[in-house]
Amino acid sequence: MCGIIGFTGTGDARGIILDGLKRLEYRGYDSAGIAVQNGNEINMVKAQGKVDNLISIAEKNDKLIGTCGIGHTRWATHGVPNDVNAHPHLSEDGKFALVHNGIIENQLEIKERLIKKGMTFKSDTDTEVMVQLLSYNYDGDIKKAILKTMSEIVGSFGIGVLCADNPGIVYTAKVASPIVIGLGVGENYFGSDITAFINHTKNVIDLDDNELAEVSKDKVTIYNYKGEEVKKSIRKVTWDIAAAEKSGYEHFMLKEIMEQPAAIKATIEPRIKDDKIVFDELNIDIKKFDRVLITACGSAYYAGCVGKNVIEKICRLHTSAEVASELRYSDPMIDEKTLVIAVSQSGETADTIAAMKEAKSKGAVVLAIVNVVGSTIAKLADYAIYTWAGPEIAVATTKGYTTQIAVFYMFAIWAAKQLGKIDDKKYVEYIQDIKRLPERAQRTLDLNTKVQKLADKYFHNKSIFFIGRYFDYAVCLEGSLKLKEISYIHSEAYAAGELKHGTIALIEEGRLVVAVCCYEPLLDKIISNIQQVKARGAEVLALAMEDNKKIFKEADDVLLVPKTDDIFMPIIEIIPLQLFAYYVAKNNKCDIDKPKNLAKSVTVE
Numbered sequence: 001m002c003g004i005i006g007f008t009g010t011g012d013a014r015g016i017i018l019d020g021l022k023r024l025e026y027r028g029y030d031s032a033g034i035a036v037q038n039g040n041e042i043n044m045v046k047a048q049g050k051v052d053n054l055i056s057i058a059e060k061n062d063k064l065i066g067t068c069g070i071g072h073t074r075w076a077t078h079g080v081p082n083d084v085n086a087h088p089h090l091s092e093d094g095k096f097a098l099v100h101n102g103i104i105e106n107q108l109e110i111k112e113r114l115i116k117k118g119m120t121f122k123s124d125t126d127t128e129v130m131v132q133l134l135s136y137n138y139d140g141d142i143k144k145a146i147l148k149t150m151s152e153i154v155g156s157f158g159i160g161v162l163c164a165d166n167p168g169i170v171y172t173a174k175v176a177s178p179i180v181i182g183l184g185v186g187e188n189y190f191g192s193d194i195t196a197f198i199n200h201t202k203n204v205i206d207l208d209d210n211e212l213a214e215v216s217k218d219k220v221t222i223y224n225y226k227g228e229e230v231k232k233s234i235r236k237v238t239w240d241i242a243a244a245e246k247s248g249y250e251h252f253m254l255k256e257i258m259e260q261p262a263a264i265k266a267t268i269e270p271r272i273k274d275d276k277i278v279f280d281e282l283n284i285d286i287k288k289f290d291r292v293l294i295t296a297c298g299s300a301y302y303a304g305c306v307g308k309n310v311i312e313k314i315c316r317l318h319t320s321a322e323v324a325s326e327l328r329y330s331d332p333m334i335d336e337k338t339l340v341i342a343v344s345q346s347g348e349t350a351d352t353i354a355a356m357k358e359a360k361s362k363g364a365v366v367l368a369i370v371n372v373v374g375s376t377i378a379k380l381a382d383y384a385i386y387t388w389a390g391p392e393i394a395v396a397t398t399k400g401y402t403t404q405i406a407v408f409y410m411f412a413i414w415a416a417k418q419l420g421k422i423d424d425k426k427y428v429e430y431i432q433d434i435k436r437l438p439e440r441a442q443r444t445l446d447l448n449t450k451v452q453k454l455a456d457k458y459f460h461n462k463s464i465f466f467i468g469r470y471f472d473y474a475v476c477l478e479g480s481l482k483l484k485e486i487s488y489i490h491s492e493a494y495a496a497g498e499l500k501h502g503t504i505a506l507i508e509e510g511r512l513v514v515a516v517c518c519y520e521p522l523l524d525k526i527i528s529n530i531q532q533v534k535a536r537g538a539e540v541l542a543l544a545m546e547d548n549k550k551i552f553k554e555a556d557d558v559l560l561v562p563k564t565d566d567i568f569m570p571i572i573e574i575i576p577l578q579l580f581a582y583y584v585a586k587n588n589k590c591d592i593d594k595p596k597n598l599a600k601s602v603t604v605e
C-alpha cells in the first residue's frame with residue numbers, strides 16, 4: 001500500500017526520486033521520505049502528510065546531493081503517520097537506509113531479540129525492525145546480510161536499501177509485494193510499480209518472490225534466495241507516460257471515467273476474431289466444472305457480482321461471488337470441479353491472493369481477471385485474462401471496474417457457447433452487442449453536464465440510498481461505494497425488495513434515493529419501490545433506459561442511458577453513477593484522487 005522508488009545513475013537522485021514519489025502518491029499518502037547517498041554518507045529527509053510537504057523541505061536541503069537514493073510514500077500500518085514513522089528508516093549505526101512496502105508479522109519477536117542485543121528503536125514501525133536486523137546480520141557482505149534478513153522475516157515486503165559501504169548501488173528485494181526494475185542507459189531504477197519511472201524507461205524486469213537485485217548504474221544483477229545469480233527476461237511496457245498523467249483533467253478519476261470507452265474497446269477488440277470470442281490465454285474445458293466461484297475485494301467484488309448474474313443467466317452454471325477476506329477463512333467448499341475466478345485491478349490485493357491460495361490448496365483451477373501485467377495475482381493464477389484498462393491512478397476505480405465487467409461478458413458468452421447453452425443466433429447477437437459497448441459507453445458520457453447539475457442539487461445530502469433489483473442491484477453496490485469512498489457521505493445500496501424489511505425506516509423527508517431502473521423485466525417492481533419511498537418523503541433520482549417514458553411520472557429527476565440487452569446494462573449504467581460520485585465529492589471539496597484513509601492497492605490484511 002506504499003510507494004517505493006530507487007535510482008542510481010549520474011543524474012540528480014533527489015529530483016528523480018521526488019518526481020517518482022509524486023507519481024506513486026496514489027499508493028499511500030500519509031507521509032513520505034527520501035534518502036540520498038553521497039559517497040559513504042547517507043542523508044535523509046522525511047515529512048508527515050502528502051509528498052508536496054516532503055518536496056518543499058527536501059528541495060531546500062543541500063545535503064540531499066547525490067546520484068543514488070531511495071524514496072517512499074506511506075500508508076501507515078504500524079505506528080501513526082508522523083515524521084519519525086515515515087520511511088526511510090536508518091539502522092542505529094547509520095550504515096543502512098531502508099524503505100518498505102508490506103507487513104512484517106514476526107517483528108515483535110525480532111525486536112525483542114535485538115533489544116536484548118543492546119539495540120534501541122526510535123519508531124513504532126516494523127520497517128525499523130527490518131533495517132536493524134539487516135545491520136545486525138551485516139559482516140561486510142551486504143548481499144549475504146540481505147538474504148539472511150529475508151530468510152528471518154515472516155510477512156510481506158518489497159524493500160529498497162542503501163548501504164553506506166557500497167556507494168552507487170541500490171538494493172531491492174521482495175516477498176508478496178511488487179517490485180519492478182527499470183532499465184535505463186547509464187542509470188537504473190526500481191519501484192513498487194512502473195509509474196515510478198515510466199518517464200525514464202519502458203524496459204522492465206519483474207522481480208519474483210525471494211529475489212534480490214543489486215542495481216548499479218550500468219548493471220542489474222538478480223539473485224535467488226540461495227544467492228545464485230538468476231537470468232530474467234526484459235519486458236517492454238506498452239503504455240506511456242501520458243497514461244499516467246492527468247492530461248489536462250482536474251483529477252485522474254475524471255480522466256479515467258472518460259477513458260472508459262477506449263479501455264473497454266482495448267479489452268474487447270483483441271478477443272473478437274471473425275465475430276467469435278477467442279481467449280488465447282484460456283486453454284480450459286469449461287465442461288469439467290460444476291460451479292464457478294468468483295472472489296475479490298471492494299469494487300472488483302462488485303464487478304464479480306455482475307459477473308455472477310451474467311454467468312448464471314446465460315451459462316446456467318451455478319455461480320457465486322464471495323468477498324475474498326471472508327472466503328479465505330471460511331473453509332470453502334471448493335474442489336477440482338470448481339473454477340475460481342479472482343478479480344483484481346492491481347493484482348496485489350492481499351486478501352484476494354490469500355483466497356486464491358486457499359482455492360488452489362483445495363484443488364480448484366484459478367482464473368484471474370487482472371489489470372496489472374506480471375502482478376502477483378496474474379502469476380499465481382493458472383490462467384490470467386488481462387483487462388487492458390491501462391494504468392489506473394485514482395484510488396476510486398472506474399475503468400478498472402468496467403473492463404472487469406467487459407471480461408465477464410466475454411467469458412460468459414464464450415462459456416455458454418462451449419456448454420451449448422446459447423444457439424448460434426443468440427451468440428451472434430451477443431457479439432454484436434459487445435462490439436457496440438464502447439460506442440454506448442461514449443454516448444453515456446454525454447450525460448456529464450446533466451449529472452453535474454444533479455450533483456449541484458443533491459451534494460448537501462447527509463445520507464444517500466441506492467436501490468435496484470438483480471443486475472441493477474449489483475450496480476447499486478458499486479455506485480454507493482463510489483460515492484462514499486470519495487465524498488465521505490453515508491450511503492447504502494439495497495436490493496429494492498429488501499427495503500421494506502427494515503431499512504425503509506430510515507427513509508424520511510428529503511432523503512435522496514437513487515433508483516436504478518434499467519433491468520426491464522423488473523421495471524414495474526422497482527417502480528412500486530420508488531412509490532414506497534416517495535410516500536415516505538424521499539426524493540428520487542432515477543436511472544433508466546432511454547425509451548422509458550413511465551419513469552418521468554415517478555421520479556423527481558431522471559437520467560436516461562443508452563439501451564442494450566439487459567445483461568449489458570451494468571457496464572453502461574455505472575457510468576452516470578461514477579460521474580455523480582465525482583461531482584458530489586468535488587462540490588464537497590474532497591480530495592477526489594486520494595480519499596482519506598485509503599490507498600490504491602491494499603497489500604495488507
Ligand code: AGP
Pocket residue numbers: 297298299300301343344345346347348349352395396397485600601602
Ligand atoms: C474501489 O474504488 C476501491 N479502491 C477498492 O474497493 C478496490 O476495488 C479493492 O481494494 C480491490 O482492489 P483490486 O481490484 O486492486 O484488487
